[in-house]
Amino acid sequence: MPELPEVEVTRRGVAPHIEGRTVRAVVLRRDGLRWPFPAALGAQLSGQTIGLTGRRGKYLLIHFQHGTLIIHLGMSGHLRVLPPGTEALKHDHFDLVVSGVDGEQVLRLSDPRRFGAVLWHDLADGPLDTHALLRGLGVEPLEGAFTGQLLFEKTRKRSTNIKQVLLAGDIVVGVGNIYCSESLFRAGINPKTQAGRISLARYEKLAQAIRDVLAEAIIQGGSTLRDFLHVNGQSGYFQQTYFTYNRTGKPCRVCGAPIRQIVQGQRSTFYCVNCQK
DSSP, rough: OOOOHHHHHHHHHHHHTTTOOOOEEEEEESSSSSBBOTTHHHHHTOBBBOOOOOEEEEEEEEEETEEEEEETTTTTOOOEEEEETOOOOOTEEEEEEETTEEEEEEEEOOTTTTTOOOEEEEEEGOOOOOOSTTTOBBTTTTTTTOHHHHHHHHHOOSSBBBBHHHOSSBBBBBHHHHHHHHHHHTTTTTTTSSSOOOOOOOOOHHHHHHHHHHHHHHTTTOOOTTOOOTTOOOOOOOGGSSSSSTTTSBBBBTTTTEEEEEEEEEEEEEEEEOOOO
């Protein structure tokens, strides 16, 4: 599943091609994906000018004066910028056709498993952060509000393991399974540790590890697992530097002990018993 770095890489890739451009058409090739496509989306967007793009957790945001288009890539989705007239393939479900001084381009969403989403939040319905999918999200990990102090304060009464707390997204958003395992390794924290038993000093280290891991992943174009591709069709490279994720039985890059794999909350966790206490 595309996680925060992959969505941010996607946002940065599409932004120069759509920001400030006018929507000429919306093409829907099915009724919806995880949820139905918004009714009359073409009428709402045609002729409108796109403002800035943004991201909230794993949601890509395309802002207009009268609302925001919310796109989620689901388990297998990816966006591509294509020339007009490019033939649509089996899993190409949504096109946003835009025009500017350099002509028309097509922003196309492909999603083989159809767990993604294209939704609309109208400005008349209130601030964007009141949308049902966004209002319960925690702070952004790459912004100033995310600190070790925040993690410490929000976990004092939590007996759940730290891996599940990070994945829940109500304290910090966007730290998905891959980057959670990698961040806990860098911080030296065992993923089975109860969140409420971790000290402030260790949370400060974890917060910095999360920031570092996500920033490095974005620079390297994210991770390419299964279906994720960049806007230009290229792969990400962060998976080549994993310390734990998907390295079951392989020697730890630090101590040489075999990496272990367990299941937490129906998700695989990878860690080193020597380096993570």
